[in-house]
Amino acid sequence: MKQPDPPTAAGTERRVIGERGNLFPARLQGETGVDVGACYQCERCTNACPVAGYMDIKPHQVIRYAQLGWRRELMHSVTIWVCLSCEMCTTYCPNEIDVAEVINHLRNMAARSTITPREEDLAAFHHVFLHELQRFGRVNEFWLMAAYNRRLSILKNKLRDGSLVADMRLGVSLWRRGRLKLVPHRSRAIQEIRRLYRKKGIT
């Protein structure tokens, strides 16, 4: 016999556990080796996190959401892009849950999906970085920043708030001090690396 739905408070929508809620933690464990079920919400990860204040879903909530299979919320969150991978959460978890790895895995999943990242600039930087890497085999800061600032969405914002001028001023003062290498080094391994990109499905 079907169980009746549990009562909900008036005016609040009942949150349904993701249709594959019970499978998502298993999938996570299979793909990352992390058992999110071990979390008892002590919030040590969130207390250790230097950027928790900028996150919409705090690290301990990420684990809870993962237990419940709420992938949609996680993939659309600011959290997965703001995370610095500084590994404080992982280091201090009393149950040895690799929280940073879970967040990183979600970021990987979001990057592969068609979801528009909530922090588009941060996501764009990662893409530009990988693109520059396969161009030269090594990453040159000057070309990296040029490629990043050339993106239309970023250029528009930077022109609007004047940070482009500030960036250029910083660039000039770095160049004067000999800290910018204007001609990129070309690695002989570019073909090897590009083959790798094609194989792993990144362009």
Added chain:
Amino acid sequence: MKLSFYPGCSLEGMANDYGRSITHAFSDLDIELVEIDDWSCCGSTAAHSLSEAMSVALPARNLAAAGKMGLDLVTPCAMCFNRLRFSQQALERELYDVPWEVDGDLRVHDMTRYMASEAMLRRIRNRVKRPLEGLKVICYYGCQMVRPPKITGYTDFENPQTMDHIMQALGARVRDWSYKSTCCGASIGIGRRDIRDSLSHRILDKARQTGADAVVVSCPLCQANLDTVQEDGAGRPLPIFYFTELMQLAFREPAGDDWFGTHLTDPRPLLRARGLV
């Protein structure tokens, strides 16, 4: 003594002063660094964030090249060190397939810990010509070199000591503080400057409170963040040194102060006041 050397992309650009001081410091210690032939980028945070498979594969190419050389590998960049170790461990567990043959026994050192072994510290003490007496420094380690301990192998990840020991060997007065491995914001400043500023300023504020003259770092990105964030001129200027720069300063007489001109926060007034240049 010979070591294979993986400099990382930063040492060609923003941190070329770090690269130069490493060359000098190691040659003074009679250690030959053999750069890995045609090394490529480790993928850094970007590869890790977008595709973990790539973040294992990209360092693997360099690990394979280093393995062929048959020498211990040393890398000065915290991020490179972390990624190389991560890749090596992931390949050991056979989680990924890469087109290169990686030697699981290859020893990957981060430069500070390599330098802080008992034998190396003795060598450093013997080389010091001009002890950095009177220079009050604090050491800032950042994240990637010490965390996560499972990958980096640090046991004192809450209060790392490697650079502290090196600075003591050089004769500097090392102060203790609580923000040794708090994150400076890393590359987030490019997309979200507000976050980088708040994190880096907090570290600098705490550093000033200890009464230190300068901060010693080993990570090119930490140096860039802590140095450029001071451009707004708030608070006492705090030069950010690479630990090898101070080694060079202690080893060489006259050291020549030309290379300090590469810093945004000019350390020369401080060094002059302490009688070190």
